[in-house]
Amino acid sequence: MRPIENSPIPQVNGVNKAFTNYQEWREDLADAYGQHCVFCNDRLQSRFEVEHLVAQSLGIVPPLAWNNLFLACGPCNLAKSARVATAATHYLPNANNTHMIFSYTIRKHRKNGKYACIPVFNPLLNPNQRTKAINTITYTELNRIEQTPVRQRKMTDVRWLNRYTAFQVANTQRALWNTLTTPQQRAAYLAAIPPMIEKNGFFSIWFDAFTGVKDVLRVIVNSLPNTSMACFDANFNPQHRRPADPVDTI
Ligand SMILES: [Zn+2]
Known part of the structure:
Protein backbone atom coordinates (compact mmCIF):
# COMPACT_ATOMS: atom_id res chain seq x y z
CA MET A 1 0.00 0.00 0.00
CA ARG A 2 1.58 3.25 -1.16
CA PRO A 3 2.34 5.71 1.67
CA ILE A 4 1.32 9.22 0.72
CA GLU A 5 1.69 12.81 1.86
CA ASN A 6 -1.38 14.95 2.03
CA SER A 7 -1.43 17.37 -0.88
CA PRO A 8 -2.16 21.06 -0.17
CA ILE A 9 -5.76 22.14 -0.67
CA PRO A 10 -6.28 22.96 -4.38
CA GLN A 11 -6.64 26.65 -5.14
CA VAL A 12 -8.18 28.86 -7.79
CA ASN A 13 -6.53 32.25 -8.25
CA GLY A 14 -4.75 31.91 -4.92
CA VAL A 15 -7.89 31.05 -2.97
CA ASN A 16 -8.61 27.65 -1.48
CA LYS A 17 -11.27 25.75 -3.36
CA ALA A 18 -14.43 24.93 -1.45
CA PHE A 19 -17.22 22.53 -2.30
CA THR A 20 -20.58 21.75 -0.81
CA ASN A 21 -20.38 18.01 -1.51
CA TYR A 22 -17.30 15.87 -0.96
CA GLN A 23 -17.81 14.06 -4.27
CA GLU A 24 -16.98 17.33 -6.04
CA TRP A 25 -13.33 16.85 -5.05
CA ARG A 26 -13.01 13.91 -7.45
CA GLU A 27 -10.97 15.53 -10.22
CA ASP A 28 -8.76 17.41 -7.79
CA LEU A 29 -8.03 14.17 -5.96
CA ALA A 30 -7.02 12.47 -9.21
CA ASP A 31 -4.65 15.37 -9.92
CA ALA A 32 -3.22 15.27 -6.41
CA TYR A 33 -2.69 11.54 -5.98
CA GLY A 34 -3.05 9.92 -9.41
CA GLN A 35 -5.71 7.56 -10.71
CA HIS A 36 -5.15 4.73 -8.25
CA CYS A 37 -7.19 3.42 -5.35
CA VAL A 38 -5.78 4.71 -2.07
CA PHE A 39 -6.30 1.30 -0.43
CA CYS A 40 -5.49 -1.47 -2.93
CA ASN A 41 -3.52 0.78 -5.36
CA VAL A 50 -14.38 9.58 -3.13
CA GLU A 51 -13.59 8.10 0.25
CA HIS A 52 -13.33 9.46 3.76
CA LEU A 53 -10.17 7.82 5.06
CA VAL A 54 -11.21 8.29 8.68
CA ALA A 55 -14.90 7.38 8.66
CA GLN A 56 -17.39 10.21 8.67
CA SER A 57 -19.50 8.33 11.18
CA LEU A 58 -16.87 8.87 13.88
CA GLY A 59 -17.44 12.61 13.74
CA ILE A 60 -13.71 13.28 14.21
CA VAL A 61 -13.03 14.92 10.85
CA PRO A 62 -15.32 17.41 9.04
CA PRO A 63 -17.02 15.72 6.06
CA LEU A 64 -15.52 18.12 3.50
CA ALA A 65 -11.96 18.10 4.92
CA TRP A 66 -9.61 17.80 1.95
CA ASN A 67 -6.92 16.00 3.96
CA ASN A 68 -9.28 13.13 4.76
CA LEU A 69 -10.53 12.56 1.20
CA PHE A 70 -9.01 10.12 -1.28
CA LEU A 71 -10.05 8.07 -4.32
CA ALA A 72 -10.97 4.41 -4.02
CA CYS A 73 -12.09 1.63 -6.34
CA GLY A 74 -15.56 0.07 -6.23
CA PRO A 75 -14.60 -3.17 -4.41
CA CYS A 76 -12.64 -1.32 -1.69
CA ASN A 77 -15.49 1.14 -1.31
CA LEU A 78 -18.10 -1.60 -1.04
CA ALA A 79 -16.04 -3.67 1.40
CA LYS A 80 -15.43 -0.81 3.81
CA SER A 81 -18.95 0.59 3.67
CA ALA A 82 -19.98 -0.81 7.04
CA ARG A 83 -16.57 -0.64 8.68
CA VAL A 84 -14.67 2.04 10.50
CA ALA A 85 -10.92 2.67 10.49
CA THR A 86 -8.96 4.92 12.82
CA ALA A 87 -5.25 5.61 13.22
CA ALA A 88 -5.38 3.74 16.55
CA THR A 89 -6.51 0.44 15.08
CA HIS A 90 -5.50 0.59 11.40
CA TYR A 91 -2.56 1.68 9.30
CA LEU A 92 -3.45 4.69 7.18
CA PRO A 93 -1.49 5.60 4.04
CA ASN A 94 -1.20 9.30 4.96
CA ALA A 95 0.01 8.57 8.50
CA ASN A 96 2.13 5.40 8.40
CA ASN A 97 4.61 3.67 6.13
CA THR A 98 1.96 1.41 4.69
CA HIS A 99 4.47 -0.03 2.23
CA MET A 100 6.07 -1.92 5.14
CA ILE A 101 2.99 -3.63 6.54
CA PHE A 102 2.30 -6.26 3.86
CA SER A 103 4.04 -9.06 2.02
CA TYR A 104 2.46 -10.59 -1.07
CA THR A 105 1.68 -14.22 -1.80
CA ILE A 106 0.49 -16.09 -4.88
CA ARG A 107 -2.27 -18.70 -4.89
CA LYS A 108 -4.81 -20.22 -7.24
CA HIS A 109 -8.43 -19.21 -7.45
CA ARG A 110 -10.44 -22.25 -6.32
CA LYS A 111 -13.08 -21.99 -9.00
CA ASN A 112 -11.40 -20.75 -12.15
CA GLY A 113 -7.79 -21.85 -11.66
CA LYS A 114 -6.37 -18.39 -12.32
CA TYR A 115 -3.60 -17.08 -10.13
CA ALA A 116 -4.13 -14.45 -7.48
CA CYS A 117 -1.68 -12.15 -5.72
CA ILE A 118 -2.87 -11.18 -2.27
CA PRO A 119 -1.46 -9.20 0.66
CA VAL A 120 -0.63 -10.85 3.97
CA PHE A 121 0.89 -9.16 7.00
CA ASN A 122 4.65 -8.69 6.86
CA PRO A 123 6.16 -11.50 9.01
CA LEU A 124 8.71 -9.03 10.44
CA LEU A 125 5.97 -7.12 12.29
CA ASN A 126 5.60 -7.45 16.05
CA PRO A 127 2.28 -8.83 17.42
CA ASN A 128 0.65 -5.41 17.87
CA GLN A 129 1.72 -4.32 14.42
CA ARG A 130 0.37 -7.58 12.97
CA THR A 131 -3.01 -6.91 14.51
CA LYS A 132 -3.12 -3.48 12.90
CA ALA A 133 -1.93 -4.86 9.56
CA ILE A 134 -4.61 -7.57 9.63
CA ASN A 135 -7.23 -4.97 10.55
CA THR A 136 -6.08 -2.96 7.56
CA ILE A 137 -6.45 -5.95 5.23
CA THR A 138 -9.88 -6.77 6.66
CA TYR A 139 -11.09 -3.18 6.39
CA THR A 140 -11.27 -3.24 2.59
CA GLU A 141 -11.01 -7.03 2.16
CA LEU A 142 -7.73 -6.64 0.32
CA ASN A 143 -7.15 -10.40 0.40
CA ARG A 144 -10.52 -11.33 -1.11
CA ILE A 145 -10.30 -13.83 -3.98
CA GLU A 146 -13.46 -15.91 -4.28
CA GLN A 147 -16.76 -14.06 -4.12
CA THR A 148 -20.12 -15.07 -2.76
CA PRO A 149 -22.97 -14.91 -5.32
CA VAL A 150 -24.56 -12.06 -3.38
CA ARG A 151 -21.34 -10.04 -3.50
CA GLN A 152 -20.80 -10.91 -7.15
CA ARG A 153 -24.14 -9.37 -8.06
CA LYS A 154 -23.11 -6.10 -6.43
CA MET A 155 -19.57 -5.71 -7.66
CA THR A 156 -17.03 -7.56 -9.77
CA ASP A 157 -13.89 -7.80 -7.66
CA VAL A 158 -10.76 -8.50 -9.70
CA ARG A 159 -8.24 -6.74 -7.49
CA TRP A 160 -6.56 -10.12 -6.88
CA LEU A 161 -6.23 -10.69 -10.64
CA ASN A 162 -5.06 -7.17 -11.46
CA ARG A 163 -2.53 -7.42 -8.64
CA TYR A 164 -1.23 -10.67 -10.07
CA THR A 165 -0.93 -9.07 -13.53
CA ALA A 166 1.07 -6.22 -12.00
CA PHE A 167 3.20 -8.81 -10.15
CA GLN A 168 3.99 -10.58 -13.42
CA VAL A 169 4.73 -7.38 -15.32
CA ALA A 170 6.90 -5.93 -12.55
CA ASN A 171 8.97 -9.09 -12.14
CA THR A 172 9.38 -9.45 -15.91
CA GLN A 173 10.60 -5.86 -15.96
CA ARG A 174 13.06 -6.57 -13.16
CA ALA A 175 14.47 -9.50 -15.15
CA LEU A 176 14.77 -7.20 -18.17
CA TRP A 177 16.56 -4.57 -16.09
CA ASN A 178 19.09 -7.20 -15.05
CA THR A 179 20.04 -7.75 -18.70
CA LEU A 180 20.82 -4.07 -19.36
CA THR A 181 24.55 -3.39 -19.39
CA THR A 182 25.20 0.10 -20.74
CA PRO A 183 24.33 3.50 -19.21
CA GLN A 184 22.43 4.33 -22.39
CA GLN A 185 20.25 1.23 -22.08
CA ARG A 186 19.52 1.97 -18.44
CA ALA A 187 18.70 5.62 -19.10
CA ALA A 188 16.25 4.61 -21.82
CA TYR A 189 14.68 2.07 -19.49
CA LEU A 190 14.25 4.61 -16.68
CA ALA A 191 12.43 6.93 -19.06
CA ALA A 192 10.11 4.16 -20.21
CA ILE A 193 9.01 2.70 -16.88
CA PRO A 194 6.71 5.41 -15.36
CA PRO A 195 3.84 4.76 -17.83
CA MET A 196 3.99 1.05 -17.00
CA ILE A 197 3.69 1.77 -13.29
CA GLU A 198 0.87 4.25 -13.93
CA LYS A 199 -1.01 1.77 -16.12
CA ASN A 200 -0.59 -1.34 -13.95
CA GLY A 201 -0.82 0.27 -10.52
CA PHE A 202 0.09 -1.55 -7.28
CA PHE A 203 3.00 0.57 -6.07
CA SER A 204 4.28 -1.95 -3.51
CA ILE A 205 4.42 -4.78 -6.05
CA TRP A 206 6.72 -2.66 -8.22
CA PHE A 207 8.76 -1.49 -5.28
CA ASP A 208 9.34 -5.04 -4.03
CA ALA A 209 10.26 -6.29 -7.52
CA PHE A 210 13.06 -3.73 -7.74
CA THR A 211 14.43 -4.13 -4.20
CA GLY A 212 17.99 -2.84 -4.07
CA VAL A 213 17.89 -1.09 -7.47
CA LYS A 214 18.12 2.50 -6.30
CA ASP A 215 17.80 4.11 -9.74
CA VAL A 216 14.53 2.34 -10.52
CA LEU A 217 13.12 2.77 -7.00
CA ARG A 218 13.64 6.52 -7.33
CA VAL A 219 11.61 6.46 -10.55
CA ILE A 220 8.86 4.34 -8.97
CA VAL A 221 8.50 6.71 -6.01
CA ASN A 222 8.38 9.73 -8.32
CA SER A 223 6.05 8.14 -10.88
CA LEU A 224 3.03 8.67 -8.66
CA PRO A 225 2.19 12.06 -7.14
CA ASN A 226 2.67 12.66 -3.43
CA THR A 227 4.30 9.38 -2.49
CA SER A 228 5.66 9.96 1.03
CA MET A 229 9.43 10.48 0.84
CA ALA A 230 9.49 10.29 4.65
CA CYS A 231 9.05 6.53 4.31
CA PHE A 232 12.30 5.83 2.42
CA ASP A 233 15.96 6.51 3.15
CA ALA A 234 18.48 8.01 0.73
CA ASN A 235 18.92 4.62 -0.95
CA PHE A 236 15.16 4.09 -1.13
CA ASN A 237 15.11 1.41 1.50
CA PRO A 238 11.79 1.52 3.39
CA GLN A 239 12.10 3.05 6.85
CA HIS A 240 9.82 3.99 9.69
CA ARG A 241 7.98 7.11 8.68
CA ARG A 242 9.73 10.32 9.70
CA PRO A 243 9.23 11.97 12.09
CA ALA A 244 9.28 8.83 14.20
CA ASP A 245 5.87 7.42 14.98
CA PRO A 246 4.60 6.52 18.43
CA VAL A 247 5.16 2.99 19.69
CA ASP A 248 3.76 0.16 17.58
CA THR A 249 3.16 2.20 14.48
CA ILE A 250 5.20 2.11 11.31
ZN1 LIG B 1 -9.18 -0.50 -4.16
Whole structure:
Protein backbone atom coordinates (compact mmCIF):
# COMPACT_ATOMS: atom_id res chain seq x y z
CA MET A 1 0.00 0.00 0.00
CA ARG A 2 1.58 3.25 -1.16
CA PRO A 3 2.34 5.71 1.67
CA ILE A 4 1.32 9.22 0.72
CA GLU A 5 1.69 12.81 1.86
CA ASN A 6 -1.38 14.95 2.03
CA SER A 7 -1.43 17.37 -0.88
CA PRO A 8 -2.16 21.06 -0.17
CA ILE A 9 -5.76 22.14 -0.67
CA PRO A 10 -6.28 22.96 -4.38
CA GLN A 11 -6.64 26.65 -5.14
CA VAL A 12 -8.18 28.86 -7.79
CA ASN A 13 -6.53 32.25 -8.25
CA GLY A 14 -4.75 31.91 -4.92
CA VAL A 15 -7.89 31.05 -2.97
CA ASN A 16 -8.61 27.65 -1.48
CA LYS A 17 -11.27 25.75 -3.36
CA ALA A 18 -14.43 24.93 -1.45
CA PHE A 19 -17.22 22.53 -2.30
CA THR A 20 -20.58 21.75 -0.81
CA ASN A 21 -20.38 18.01 -1.51
CA TYR A 22 -17.30 15.87 -0.96
CA GLN A 23 -17.81 14.06 -4.27
CA GLU A 24 -16.98 17.33 -6.04
CA TRP A 25 -13.33 16.85 -5.05
CA ARG A 26 -13.01 13.91 -7.45
CA GLU A 27 -10.97 15.53 -10.22
CA ASP A 28 -8.76 17.41 -7.79
CA LEU A 29 -8.03 14.17 -5.96
CA ALA A 30 -7.02 12.47 -9.21
CA ASP A 31 -4.65 15.37 -9.92
CA ALA A 32 -3.22 15.27 -6.41
CA TYR A 33 -2.69 11.54 -5.98
CA GLY A 34 -3.05 9.92 -9.41
CA GLN A 35 -5.71 7.56 -10.71
CA HIS A 36 -5.15 4.73 -8.25
CA CYS A 37 -7.19 3.42 -5.35
CA VAL A 38 -5.78 4.71 -2.07
CA PHE A 39 -6.30 1.30 -0.43
CA CYS A 40 -5.49 -1.47 -2.93
CA ASN A 41 -3.52 0.78 -5.36
CA ASP A 42 -5.28 -0.76 -8.38
CA ARG A 43 -5.58 1.51 -11.40
CA LEU A 44 -8.93 3.34 -11.42
CA GLN A 45 -10.40 2.90 -14.88
CA SER A 46 -13.43 5.14 -15.02
CA ARG A 47 -15.46 4.93 -11.83
CA PHE A 48 -13.78 6.78 -8.97
CA GLU A 49 -15.29 6.75 -5.51
CA VAL A 50 -14.38 9.58 -3.13
CA GLU A 51 -13.59 8.10 0.25
CA HIS A 52 -13.33 9.46 3.76
CA LEU A 53 -10.17 7.82 5.06
CA VAL A 54 -11.21 8.29 8.68
CA ALA A 55 -14.90 7.38 8.66
CA GLN A 56 -17.39 10.21 8.67
CA SER A 57 -19.50 8.33 11.18
CA LEU A 58 -16.87 8.87 13.88
CA GLY A 59 -17.44 12.61 13.74
CA ILE A 60 -13.71 13.28 14.21
CA VAL A 61 -13.03 14.92 10.85
CA PRO A 62 -15.32 17.41 9.04
CA PRO A 63 -17.02 15.72 6.06
CA LEU A 64 -15.52 18.12 3.50
CA ALA A 65 -11.96 18.10 4.92
CA TRP A 66 -9.61 17.80 1.95
CA ASN A 67 -6.92 16.00 3.96
CA ASN A 68 -9.28 13.13 4.76
CA LEU A 69 -10.53 12.56 1.20
CA PHE A 70 -9.01 10.12 -1.28
CA LEU A 71 -10.05 8.07 -4.32
CA ALA A 72 -10.97 4.41 -4.02
CA CYS A 73 -12.09 1.63 -6.34
CA GLY A 74 -15.56 0.07 -6.23
CA PRO A 75 -14.60 -3.17 -4.41
CA CYS A 76 -12.64 -1.32 -1.69
CA ASN A 77 -15.49 1.14 -1.31
CA LEU A 78 -18.10 -1.60 -1.04
CA ALA A 79 -16.04 -3.67 1.40
CA LYS A 80 -15.43 -0.81 3.81
CA SER A 81 -18.95 0.59 3.67
CA ALA A 82 -19.98 -0.81 7.04
CA ARG A 83 -16.57 -0.64 8.68
CA VAL A 84 -14.67 2.04 10.50
CA ALA A 85 -10.92 2.67 10.49
CA THR A 86 -8.96 4.92 12.82
CA ALA A 87 -5.25 5.61 13.22
CA ALA A 88 -5.38 3.74 16.55
CA THR A 89 -6.51 0.44 15.08
CA HIS A 90 -5.50 0.59 11.40
CA TYR A 91 -2.56 1.68 9.30
CA LEU A 92 -3.45 4.69 7.18
CA PRO A 93 -1.49 5.60 4.04
CA ASN A 94 -1.20 9.30 4.96
CA ALA A 95 0.01 8.57 8.50
CA ASN A 96 2.13 5.40 8.40
CA ASN A 97 4.61 3.67 6.13
CA THR A 98 1.96 1.41 4.69
CA HIS A 99 4.47 -0.03 2.23
CA MET A 100 6.07 -1.92 5.14
CA ILE A 101 2.99 -3.63 6.54
CA PHE A 102 2.30 -6.26 3.86
CA SER A 103 4.04 -9.06 2.02
CA TYR A 104 2.46 -10.59 -1.07
CA THR A 105 1.68 -14.22 -1.80
CA ILE A 106 0.49 -16.09 -4.88
CA ARG A 107 -2.27 -18.70 -4.89
CA LYS A 108 -4.81 -20.22 -7.24
CA HIS A 109 -8.43 -19.21 -7.45
CA ARG A 110 -10.44 -22.25 -6.32
CA LYS A 111 -13.08 -21.99 -9.00
CA ASN A 112 -11.40 -20.75 -12.15
CA GLY A 113 -7.79 -21.85 -11.66
CA LYS A 114 -6.37 -18.39 -12.32
CA TYR A 115 -3.60 -17.08 -10.13
CA ALA A 116 -4.13 -14.45 -7.48
CA CYS A 117 -1.68 -12.15 -5.72
CA ILE A 118 -2.87 -11.18 -2.27
CA PRO A 119 -1.46 -9.20 0.66
CA VAL A 120 -0.63 -10.85 3.97
CA PHE A 121 0.89 -9.16 7.00
CA ASN A 122 4.65 -8.69 6.86
CA PRO A 123 6.16 -11.50 9.01
CA LEU A 124 8.71 -9.03 10.44
CA LEU A 125 5.97 -7.12 12.29
CA ASN A 126 5.60 -7.45 16.05
CA PRO A 127 2.28 -8.83 17.42
CA ASN A 128 0.65 -5.41 17.87
CA GLN A 129 1.72 -4.32 14.42
CA ARG A 130 0.37 -7.58 12.97
CA THR A 131 -3.01 -6.91 14.51
CA LYS A 132 -3.12 -3.48 12.90
CA ALA A 133 -1.93 -4.86 9.56
CA ILE A 134 -4.61 -7.57 9.63
CA ASN A 135 -7.23 -4.97 10.55
CA THR A 136 -6.08 -2.96 7.56
CA ILE A 137 -6.45 -5.95 5.23
CA THR A 138 -9.88 -6.77 6.66
CA TYR A 139 -11.09 -3.18 6.39
CA THR A 140 -11.27 -3.24 2.59
CA GLU A 141 -11.01 -7.03 2.16
CA LEU A 142 -7.73 -6.64 0.32
CA ASN A 143 -7.15 -10.40 0.40
CA ARG A 144 -10.52 -11.33 -1.11
CA ILE A 145 -10.30 -13.83 -3.98
CA GLU A 146 -13.46 -15.91 -4.28
CA GLN A 147 -16.76 -14.06 -4.12
CA THR A 148 -20.12 -15.07 -2.76
CA PRO A 149 -22.97 -14.91 -5.32
CA VAL A 150 -24.56 -12.06 -3.38
CA ARG A 151 -21.34 -10.04 -3.50
CA GLN A 152 -20.80 -10.91 -7.15
CA ARG A 153 -24.14 -9.37 -8.06
CA LYS A 154 -23.11 -6.10 -6.43
CA MET A 155 -19.57 -5.71 -7.66
CA THR A 156 -17.03 -7.56 -9.77
CA ASP A 157 -13.89 -7.80 -7.66
CA VAL A 158 -10.76 -8.50 -9.70
CA ARG A 159 -8.24 -6.74 -7.49
CA TRP A 160 -6.56 -10.12 -6.88
CA LEU A 161 -6.23 -10.69 -10.64
CA ASN A 162 -5.06 -7.17 -11.46
CA ARG A 163 -2.53 -7.42 -8.64
CA TYR A 164 -1.23 -10.67 -10.07
CA THR A 165 -0.93 -9.07 -13.53
CA ALA A 166 1.07 -6.22 -12.00
CA PHE A 167 3.20 -8.81 -10.15
CA GLN A 168 3.99 -10.58 -13.42
CA VAL A 169 4.73 -7.38 -15.32
CA ALA A 170 6.90 -5.93 -12.55
CA ASN A 171 8.97 -9.09 -12.14
CA THR A 172 9.38 -9.45 -15.91
CA GLN A 173 10.60 -5.86 -15.96
CA ARG A 174 13.06 -6.57 -13.16
CA ALA A 175 14.47 -9.50 -15.15
CA LEU A 176 14.77 -7.20 -18.17
CA TRP A 177 16.56 -4.57 -16.09
CA ASN A 178 19.09 -7.20 -15.05
CA THR A 179 20.04 -7.75 -18.70
CA LEU A 180 20.82 -4.07 -19.36
CA THR A 181 24.55 -3.39 -19.39
CA THR A 182 25.20 0.10 -20.74
CA PRO A 183 24.33 3.50 -19.21
CA GLN A 184 22.43 4.33 -22.39
CA GLN A 185 20.25 1.23 -22.08
CA ARG A 186 19.52 1.97 -18.44
CA ALA A 187 18.70 5.62 -19.10
CA ALA A 188 16.25 4.61 -21.82
CA TYR A 189 14.68 2.07 -19.49
CA LEU A 190 14.25 4.61 -16.68
CA ALA A 191 12.43 6.93 -19.06
CA ALA A 192 10.11 4.16 -20.21
CA ILE A 193 9.01 2.70 -16.88
CA PRO A 194 6.71 5.41 -15.36
CA PRO A 195 3.84 4.76 -17.83
CA MET A 196 3.99 1.05 -17.00
CA ILE A 197 3.69 1.77 -13.29
CA GLU A 198 0.87 4.25 -13.93
CA LYS A 199 -1.01 1.77 -16.12
CA ASN A 200 -0.59 -1.34 -13.95
CA GLY A 201 -0.82 0.27 -10.52
CA PHE A 202 0.09 -1.55 -7.28
CA PHE A 203 3.00 0.57 -6.07
CA SER A 204 4.28 -1.95 -3.51
CA ILE A 205 4.42 -4.78 -6.05
CA TRP A 206 6.72 -2.66 -8.22
CA PHE A 207 8.76 -1.49 -5.28
CA ASP A 208 9.34 -5.04 -4.03
CA ALA A 209 10.26 -6.29 -7.52
CA PHE A 210 13.06 -3.73 -7.74
CA THR A 211 14.43 -4.13 -4.20
CA GLY A 212 17.99 -2.84 -4.07
CA VAL A 213 17.89 -1.09 -7.47
CA LYS A 214 18.12 2.50 -6.30
CA ASP A 215 17.80 4.11 -9.74
CA VAL A 216 14.53 2.34 -10.52
CA LEU A 217 13.12 2.77 -7.00
CA ARG A 218 13.64 6.52 -7.33
CA VAL A 219 11.61 6.46 -10.55
CA ILE A 220 8.86 4.34 -8.97
CA VAL A 221 8.50 6.71 -6.01
CA ASN A 222 8.38 9.73 -8.32
CA SER A 223 6.05 8.14 -10.88
CA LEU A 224 3.03 8.67 -8.66
CA PRO A 225 2.19 12.06 -7.14
CA ASN A 226 2.67 12.66 -3.43
CA THR A 227 4.30 9.38 -2.49
CA SER A 228 5.66 9.96 1.03
CA MET A 229 9.43 10.48 0.84
CA ALA A 230 9.49 10.29 4.65
CA CYS A 231 9.05 6.53 4.31
CA PHE A 232 12.30 5.83 2.42
CA ASP A 233 15.96 6.51 3.15
CA ALA A 234 18.48 8.01 0.73
CA ASN A 235 18.92 4.62 -0.95
CA PHE A 236 15.16 4.09 -1.13
CA ASN A 237 15.11 1.41 1.50
CA PRO A 238 11.79 1.52 3.39
CA GLN A 239 12.10 3.05 6.85
CA HIS A 240 9.82 3.99 9.69
CA ARG A 241 7.98 7.11 8.68
CA ARG A 242 9.73 10.32 9.70
CA PRO A 243 9.23 11.97 12.09
CA ALA A 244 9.28 8.83 14.20
CA ASP A 245 5.87 7.42 14.98
CA PRO A 246 4.60 6.52 18.43
CA VAL A 247 5.16 2.99 19.69
CA ASP A 248 3.76 0.16 17.58
CA THR A 249 3.16 2.20 14.48
CA ILE A 250 5.20 2.11 11.31
ZN1 LIG B 1 -9.18 -0.50 -4.16
